[in-house]
Amino acid sequence: LSEDLMDVARRELGETPDVKEAALSQLRQLIAGEPLLECPLDEDFLVKFLRGRKYDVDCAFKNIKKYFKARMEHPQMFQGLTPQSIPFDTTCRKHRLLTVSRKNDPEGRVAAMLNIGAWNANICSLNDLF
Template sequence: MTGVYVKKCFDEVVDTSEGALSAHLQRIAHEELGETPEKRREALEELKRQLDAEPDLNARKDDEFLLRFLRVRKYDVDLALRNVRNYYRNRDSSGSVYVDFLPSNVPPAARTLYMRMTEKDVLGRPIFVFRPGMWMPEEVPYMDFHRAGLICYEHLACDPVVQTVGIVLLVDFSGFTADKLLSMSISLLRRALEYIQDCMPIRLKAVHVVKQSYAFDMLFALVRPFTKSKLAQRARFHGENFERLHEEIPPEVLPEEYGGHGPALDFDAFWKEVEASEENFEANNRFGYGASGADTLPEDCEQPQECTPL
């Protein structure tokens, strides 16, 4: 990215080039990620050089795509490269999950399970709502349920705001039963956790779990051995008591079902936004590993550790 850089103070440089982050986001990116125009340029050049040396990987090398990984890894190029590899390895080893991986192929019933709120939490971070308890296996096969979530995460990763300040999840388990748990694919569930922890180029800052039932305890027991300490430490288990939830997500922005008095969740508006990026998904689907990269597990950055409800 080229442009004019204006010196604002001795330790802060404002990028005024086309496509640059807002001044507010630039300040956050500088303070939390160490991002400067010079570091961004140098890191992009080095990451592209290292990707060119990967004979089996046909990766996207445009700045917009690579910045997702550099920002989530705070401009450590080696970690960003590992993240890119893991991203493509997860896609390559997930079989039919990524076949017809397009927003237009998400069935209507699956679109009531995921959405991003227009409002932010107290730290200005976007809020992504996930409602697994509303999933109806007889209407939406688990593969479609799983794929819809991955499409959402892929869309969110494109957002420079999410790349810079991160995102928080609000997971509503009301209505989640043992029958639904039995309809899930454990292998795909593990792949999803693997994707979130090692592959997804998103700064996941907090996970708020609400209205969890006994079936959630069974699910939690299944995923706990594969949950790493970093993710475990960011989980908050609220049940039906939203007092602590409201300390981080104000009731003014939450709908009535979460003890708030904000607007209702607008799933249709969110999915129109996702569908508008259809061409980006089509282009992205053309990249990845060849046959030699198939069935390779992500490089492990940290051993799984047990997590305890807070």
């Protein structure tokens, strides 16, 4: 992360190197305690769940289990799912489903808004949209 993003993570998530390492260690221990859960243990993968739950390790672990349960129960939703496979141009840009702000927020981040009311099932399915 850039210095600015590290500052945002510290302020908004309470992320510090010590907090991050402790949370990763705890999360890896929880995952190790679930022998049937085949989950990557690398930092890049796990930190996404930790940041999504503001470093609440128990909540992050629950989300990981839900994620893999969804992948197991609905493999068709994830089959061939890559950024390139999502029909972004057709579904979002041409039909004005997604609007991206011309100006960044004070932190320099880009804001995007999804206009779900503009979604048309004849153009793409809800599964394709999400």
